[in-house]
Amino acid sequence: MSPDPSIPCKHTVDCRVESIACVAVETFLLTLRAPSIVKAARPGQFVNLSVPRCGEILWRRPFSIHQVDNESGTFSVLFNVVGRGSQALNRVQLGDSLNCLGPLGNRFQIPPGTDELIIVAGGLGIAPFYFLLQDWAQEPFQKIIFYGVASNDRFCRLDDFSRLCSSLHLTTDDGSQGEKGTVIDSLRRHLCIKSERNRFLLTCGPTSMLRAVQRLGAEFQLSGAVSVENRMACGFGACMGCPVKLKNPGAPHKPYALACKDGPVFSLTEIVIDE
Amino acid sequence: MSPDPSIPCKHTVDCRVESIACVAVETFLLTLRAPSIVKAARPGQFVNLSVPRCGEILWRRPFSIHQVDNESGTFSVLFNVVGRGSQALNRVQLGDSLNCLGPLGNRFQIPPGTDELIIVAGGLGIAPFYFLLQDWAQEPFQKIIFYGVASNDRFCRLDDFSRLCSSLHLTTDDGSQGEKGTVIDSLRRHLCIKSERNRFLLTCGPTSMLRAVQRLGAEFQLSGAVSVENRMACGFGACMGCPVKLKNPGAPHKPYALACKDGPVFSLTEIVIDE
């Protein structure tokens, strides 16, 4: 997928922290004011945020654009505290300024004629889909979400998601809410129910889940797209640090695409997903 | 000066931030709870504080013990925001925990028979003298302070200092308060007034000032002590990074003392002060 020329240019901008809220265990919703980013952003894109005041941390940290509010010119990211960068982010205060590079990457695109959109999200893989559902709220097709986490205290914004979709299937590893098991079991059961609808899969989450979704897609001959989260130094194609292996490269010396520039969204059948 | 064996042992301890207040331009009074440090501390000693949450900053930062409160088990440091470390310190919040290594170094000692103690401080060089004056509040001798800063908004705790001394001579580079000029001019005028008193000089501040005090001491044949602020990696004699040149070394292969262990307080005539 090549970048869409209609997407306005990436740029760097200092954003004011408008709010930061804990929405689940170790999970925060950070809202930044950045009208220029909001205007340009499309679902599936991400921003690369400077981690405040922490010299040792060199790189920015990439986060999916989770939600935008055109009126207030703000956007939000949903993040997990997993390491140094996200810990530092978690300590920002209202009114602080964060430097943001974005919007980056390509966007989710749904083929014309789709009448059942199936979203498969594991953990924070749910992040980009809120923006997507916001944007496509008026689209008439079915929107089915399969959303799995480790345990019930990890689910984010279930009310909001349930309002934006036709049905929401929850799974937890420990059975503390929804079905016990993985989204994959739940998804497989759904796919086994024959349907005349034109189904299209969208998925984001842990690598092992993405691989399973890719296999299910192949098994059921469904097309779809996957959003990957490779380690990134620059986020805009400068370092060549984020290769994604292509199944059928255009040329032998071009076996890779770049997650940040050619992605993060790739056709489900296009790439090799490995650890 | 060899370390006083009566001083209890240095140790590391996590201290709770009890308060942080701006007391002059870019100058903060940070109060930490650490009963074990308070108990052990003597005037002239310092602590080596871990700079919070800033990976790139490797070293601790040394600060004079400015004030102690035995009752609450707290001590304070007075610091200027000059670089990365002090900027980070300035962002600590009430209740945060800072790791403190101390008390470190030797102490101010005043020869018996002294009946006029002259304190000469430039800028934040005033810091250690509050603790000293607290500790010696009951001593009957004259305590005269010469305290110089760049401009009046840089003076710290003038009310408190004036209560603890016999007279307080202020100078500013720009004449915005006290005399216009340096402490050295003011001090020289004082020393020129003949006196029967046994005068003893104590000084701390910028190197150029220390050198001038050293020269004045020689000129007027006064003894005294100087507290130095060398760059320090460890603060307890482990790295050998903080040498101070001795005027009359005990042995040819021992031309240096260590500021952190043998100092920070040295006899005014003992060391070579250079940039």
Next chain:
Amino acid sequence: MNEIAIRIGSVEFANPIMVASGTFGYAEEFDGLVDFREIGAVVTKTVTLEPRPGNAPPRIYETAAGMLNSIGLPNVGVKDFIDQKMPFLRTLQSRIVVNVAGVTAKDYVAVVACLDSVPGIDAFELNYSCPNVKQGGMSFSSNAQIAEAVTASVRKETKKPLIAKLTPNVTSISDIGRAVEQGGADALSAINTLVGMAVDVRTRKPRLSTITGGLSGPAIKPIALAKVYELCKSVSIPVVAIGGIMNLHDALEFFMVGAIAVQVGTANFMNPGCAAEITRDLRCYCQQQDLNLSDLIGSLEVDG
């Protein structure tokens, strides 16, 4: 006016702030993120004779104040470079320095020969940190004789300035520097990355597919400064400094030890406008201090 222009061989650069090879792509990706007019020279991603796919992932890892990379010089090859990348580069007002590498001496000669007559190229930088050492290539970077010979061969192909980029992973960088000066280089650039490594303790695997990679960023600045200082004392051609430069302050340190110009590398990833900012800050600094760049270069004061 305070002068900050410099000259390497016959070519003048409007300012001494360049961007380092492999950290600025072929400039396209920075369109809109930086004011190209403020960049003295764009040094391209390394170009090789044949296209190269680059290394398998993972290719990058973040370390304390630094990063490791084993990108593996992916590039479209010299032919496609001319067709696909030069048109955009030619539109820029910066000088264009094409960074060249090869597995054999002949490769370097062939690439430079292909490029010499292409309009818009101002100079060449020879990347002597050959990535293929293990596959039988020679180690151009760590053997003075070979480095001299390659430089001399390439010298015959072009009158344009040749900048030889040196690796710090050697006992004596000045030996290599003197050799390539002898071989006819117009300038040296240093340093390329230091060999480094990191391990994922959980999986017990190396963090990079190639096990070891190249360390860059602020962590290596002190090493770069020592190497550049050593080179500046040892050769009489200009030295272009690279290594951990993030701001004007860093650049000034390198000018003071004797560098004629600097390249901004890893910093471009975090702050794509970095090089242009440094140029603006340098201009301000020279104005405030009423200095020319030449007053700064080599101005280190050493006792005794």
Next chain:
Amino acid sequence: MNEIAIRIGSVEFANPIMVASGTFGYAEEFDGLVDFREIGAVVTKTVTLEPRPGNAPPRIYETAAGMLNSIGLPNVGVKDFIDQKMPFLRTLQSRIVVNVAGVTAKDYVAVVACLDSVPGIDAFELNYSCPNVKQGGMSFSSNAQIAEAVTASVRKETKKPLIAKLTPNVTSISDIGRAVEQGGADALSAINTLVGMAVDVRTRKPRLSTITGGLSGPAIKPIALAKVYELCKSVSIPVVAIGGIMNLHDALEFFMVGAIAVQVGTANFMNPGCAAEITRDLRCYCQQQDLNLSDLIGSLEVDG
């Protein structure tokens, strides 16, 4: 019980966490700050034949995730070391490794000869990064033949384990490693500091009196890891890893690439209890994972 003891030559160390030379003085300064029983070995500040005053200030400077030093090996000389420093060291339950350096090969031999019969010394570490190269001393650290010869001479003086400490400032650390193995060393330790530099832009002076100094700390960890990995593949004697180790995680990386033990250096300055904490954490880790240290050493999984 999960085993974390190691052996070098004939000597057993209760655990593989040592403290690095020059960062732990002669242990006295750490009294009360660390539980010595948890330190596998105290490696002393370098001891030389004659007393040395050390370098003029400034001797240290902080860099991005690292520090520069040019302490210059100040020490009381071998005689006073035995009289003044050994009595305290002898009281410790840690193993005592005396680090030795000299300006000539004879110096090394003489110092080890003086020390060999002194009670309480378990092993010697030979510091081949001679600080006096500029004053005509030989560069033991960067010449394989010389390093081998010095090792062989010292070998004749003692039956105690000899650990040769190598500098990273060379083209091939494994060449030096193989040479000293040949010379009779029982183990290697690596790395010593990297040559680095910093400039005070305001005064235009170097930040260290000696202009350049040695870089240490987390900044150099990736380089140390690559060097140790290279050594472990090249020699058959054990390798003790040094460089930027701050916590158990760092130590594990070094064990996985093949180190038998690690030394904590710069970290002692910030966290005097660091080495003992790592030992405790290692013991916990081995227990939790039900592993012996030997299961970790060299356990790196490399594809292909």
